[in-house]
Amino acid sequence: MTEQAYTKPLPTIEGFAKEFYDWCKQRELRFQRCLDCAAWRHVPREMCAECGSWNSEWAKSSGHGKVFTWTVVARPMHPAFQADCPYAAVVIEMDEGVRLLSQVVDCPPNELRMDLPVEVVFDDVTAEITLPKFRRVRL
Amino acid sequence: MRDQACIVGIGETKYTRGAGSGLSLLGLQLQAAVRAVENAGLTNKQIDGLIPFPGLGTAEEFAANLGIENLRYAATVNMGGAAPVASLQSAAMAVTTGAATSVLIMGGWNAYSGSRTRQAVIADTSALPGRGIARDYYLPFGLTAPPQWYALMARRHMHEFGTKQEQLGAIAVAMRKHAQLNKNAVMCGRPLTIEDYLKSPVIADPYRLFDCCLETDGAAAVVVTTTERARELQHPPVYIMGAAAAQPYPADEITNRKDMFKTGLTVAAPRAFAMAGVQPSDVDFAEIYDCFTFEVLQQIEESGFCKRGEGGAFVEGGRIELGGALPVNTHGGLLSEAHVLGLNHIVEAVRQLRHEAGERQVTDAEIGVVTGWGDFGDGSIAILRN
Numbered sequence: 001m002t003e004q005a006y007t008k009p010l011p012t013i014e015g016f017a018k019e020f021y022d023w024c025k026q027r028e029l030r031f032q033r034c035l036d037c038a039a040w041r042h043v044p045r046e047m048c049a050e051c052g053s054w055n056s057e058w059a060k061s062s063g064h065g066k067v068f069t070w071t072v073v074a075r076p077m078h079p080a081f082q083a084d085c086p087y088a089a090v091v092i093e094m095d096e097g098v099r100l101l102s103q104v105v106d107c108p109p110n111e112l113r114m115d116l117p118v119e120v121v122f123d124d125v126t127a128e129i130t131l132p133k134f135r136r137v138r139l
Numbered sequence: 140m141r142d143q144a145c146i147v148g149i150g151e152t153k154y155t156r157g158a159g160s161g162l163s164l165l166g167l168q169l170q171a172a173v174r175a176v177e178n179a180g181l182t183n184k185q186i187d188g189l190i191p192f193p194g195l196g197t198a199e200e201f202a203a204n205l206g207i208e209n210l211r212y213a214a215t216v217n218m219g220g221a222a223p224v225a226s227l228q229s230a231a232m233a234v235t236t237g238a239a240t241s242v243l244i245m246g247g248w249n250a251y252s253g254s255r256t257r258q259a260v261i262a263d264t265s266a267l268p269g270r271g272i273a274r275d276y277y278l279p280f281g282l283t284a285p286p287q288w289y290a291l292m293a294r295r296h297m298h299e300f301g302t303k304q305e306q307l308g309a310i311a312v313a314m315r316k317h318a319q320l321n322k323n324a325v326m327c328g329r330p331l332t333i334e335d336y337l338k339s340p341v342i343a344d345p346y347r348l349f350d351c352c353l354e355t356d357g358a359a360a361v362v363v364t365t366t367e368r369a370r371e372l373q374h375p376p377v378y379i380m381g382a383a384a385a386q387p388y389p390a391d392e393i394t395n396r397k398d399m400f401k402t403g404l405t406v407a408a409p410r411a412f413a414m415a416g417v418q419p420s421d422v423d424f425a426e427i428y429d430c431f432t433f434e435v436l437q438q439i440e441e442s443g444f445c446k447r448g449e450g451g452a453f454v455e456g457g458r459i460e461l462g463g464a465l466p467v468n469t470h471g472g473l474l475s476e477a478h479v480l481g482l483n484h485i486v487e488a489v490r491q492l493r494h495e496a497g498e499r500q501v502t503d504a505e506i507g508v509v510t511g512w513g514d515f516g517d518g519s520i521a522i523l524r525n
Contacts, residue, residue: 072341074343078278101280
């Protein structure tokens with residue numbers, strides 16, 4: 001089988017982004033959590049905006065969350081996403097309270113609903129990069 | 140600072156699509172700048188302050204072309220589309236403190252014939268609001284361009300407050316109606332009905348084609364000076380009664396705001412009204428930064444023209460059209476006149492307050508509001524009077 005080149009934009013693997021995506025590669029969704037006041041945060045930051053602490057850890061997320069909002073992209077603004085249209089870019093609110101922008105891979109855009117329960121899945125898009133995406137929680 | 144600074148000159152280029160301006164990025168803005176200075180009754184050399192729009196030209200190159208030998212104040216406000224109105228605030232501060240006497244604010248681009256925004260934000264991710272954040276956490280998941288960022292907010296507003304697609308459409312229709320009275324509007328001669336709107340293709344749901352601003356070539360500029368000096372110039376002064384700018388929190392990341400609808404304007408608007416000593420109900424018209432329809436609705440709410448959640452009902456029934464309770468974007472706005480970064484909104488507000496708006500003149504206009512929106516929700520507002 002011929003391997004298709006992955007043409008979509010990738011995160012830069014340096015600094016905090018490297019730490020975040022390295023955890024994803026190990027199939028763990030982790031967010032920064034303050035070691036002093038225990039506040040979770042995403043995207044990663046140098047400091048805790050709640051208490052000013054410089055101390056944080058990469059704490060493991062439950063991987064569960066719910067749909068907070070989304071947009072269905074019908075006309076691609078980026079050529080690499082042309083074949084995917086229509087697709088939804090979805091904001092997920094995690095049980096820990098932080099939100100992240102991702103996709104719900106098993107849900108057609110017209111079936112998205114506010115507060116839809118979802119859980120993380122990992123998409124190895126290249127040898128180096130694994131993206132955290134989501135699927136519907138089966139009850 | 141109230142009433143201590145005035146807008147005394149306005150200038151615009153022709154607004155075009157098709158073949159484009161035929162001018163360089165710098166040349167286009169210089170054309171508008173020269174017209175604004177002429178309109179003020181000043182000479183280029185009398186300008187001693189420059190506030191260029193972020194990323195489209197430096198004060199140094201503007202000064203070198205205009206022959207400004209004694210540039211005493213140069214700044215740029217990094218707020219994207221909120222920059223021009225925030226620049227009014229900066230200019231007013233500069234002239235009231237004596238840092239400069241006459242400040243030129245300009246902006247413009249070849250946004251049709253040159254690089255399109257959707258391409259530019261991909262080619263140079265450092266130009267994105269949030270920079271590395273958008274690159275590392277948005278683009279890989281297909282959130283790549285402005286209509287998609289703000290559609291996330293519009294969708295959530297629809298959920299929380301029951302805002303309807305037809306209400307967004309009412310905004311698009313109102314702007315287009317006003318453009319029919321403006322010969323320099325790109326959409327003059329091309330009316331739009333709510334049926335046309337609802338049939339238009341989806342771009343980034345809930346945004347359809349006609350929810351999105353135009354991409355055009357054009358530039359505009361304004362001159363601000365002290366009230367004392369303004370009274371000696373050729374046009375009646377337009378007074379800056381109040382001005383403020385602010386950012387949402389966090390400003391560089393759009394998904395993690397505790398309150399998604401608390402934007403820069405939420406903070407800035409009450410400050411500007413307090414400074415001006417007037418209420419939203421005293422305002423005769425508003426020129427509101429309309430990159431997309433929902434941003435108009437949201438800024439109407441956050442400016443205090445109605446309560447949060449009531450914007451959908453507010454924009455219906457012709458209330459934001461000429462003759463309505465609050466005419467909005469009497470020139471057609473970014474949606475139907477041209478995308479001149481909101482500089483065209485300031486120019487139109489001045490024209491209305493000089494009673495030079497012809498067929499689209501708001502009767503007896505005395506107080507007008509102009510807002511700016513940019514970079515994931517930075518906000519700016521100025522309250523002007525004649």
